[in-house]
Amino acid sequence: RKEVEQDPGPFNVPEGATVAFNCTYSNSASQSFFWYRQDCRKEPKLLMSVYSSGNEDGRFTAQLNRASQYISLLIRDSKLSDSATYLCVAFEGNYQLIWGAGTKLIIKP
Amino acid sequence: SQTIHQWPATLVQPVGSPLSLECTVEGTSNPNLYWYRQAAGRGLQLLFYSVGIGQISSEVPQNLSASRPQDRQFILSSKKLLLSDSGFYLCAWADRIIYFGEGSWLTVV
Numbered sequence: 001r002k003e004v005e006q007d008p009g010p011f012n013v014p015e016g017a018t019v020a021f022n023c024t025y026s027n028s029a030s031q032s033f034f035w036y037r038q039d040c041r042k043e044p045k046l047l048m049s050v051y052s053s054g055n056e057d058g059r060f061t062a063q064l065n066r067a068s069q070y071i072s073l074l075i076r077d078s079k080l081s082d083s084a085t086y087l088c089v090a091f092e093g094n095y096q097l098i099w100g101a102g103t104k105l106i107i108k109p
Numbered sequence: 110s111q112t113i114h115q116w117p118a119t120l121v122q123p124v125g126s127p128l129s130l131e132c133t134v135e136g137t138s139n140p141n142l143y144w145y146r147q148a149a150g151r152g153l154q155l156l157f158y159s160v161g162i163g164q165i166s167s168e169v170p171q172n173l174s175a176s177r178p179q180d181r182q183f184i185l186s187s188k189k190l191l192l193s194d195s196g197f198y199l200c201a202w203a204d205r206i207i208y209f210g211e212g213s214w215l216t217v218v
Contacts, residue, residue, distance in 0.1 A: 034206065034207070036207075041197070041212075041214070042211075042212070043199055043209035043210060043211055043212045044153075044207075045209070046206055046207070046208075049206075087152070087153070089207065091203070091205075091207075094160075095141045095158055095160055095203070097143070097203060097207060099152060099153045099155075100152065101151065101152030102152055
């Protein structure tokens, strides 16, 4: 069975700290990966794509490690507004999407 | 640009009543379409996906059904709702990235 696993958290992190999440995936043939952010009672929204070479967008860095079959998300200088649930997804081509269950992040002042 | 809409945003329905949630996509053709359900504090559960008009695949047994009468229209239905059908329903379409509708909150009472 194809799976993507995440630590559900919650991660309670002080404002300004750096926090990192990992997702492990079981299907080595997965083609592409993404991180999504979901606010309470809202739809998930794309945060960033994940590449083997790494992808950085401001305070956010995503990385793919195909050898160990995991993807990571690093948030530097965390803000209160970063509090949300972060979902990873493996896109297997055609139509198959394998979602993690999400990691809840709470940034405390 | 591509957009996706779903409605209604919220609804409260009695047990045994019918359900119809509608989703439409703009700015693309022949999209892969999905219906997900998300229980409170839980991950995304894939209910149905469709790769073309009239092509529906069901991922889990349930009293829900889906239809795709037009290329960019995806409908989730039930003839008789159960209490366990309560949740947050999300329509999505995927090309290289996954886009979600705004979601529909269903409470079955």
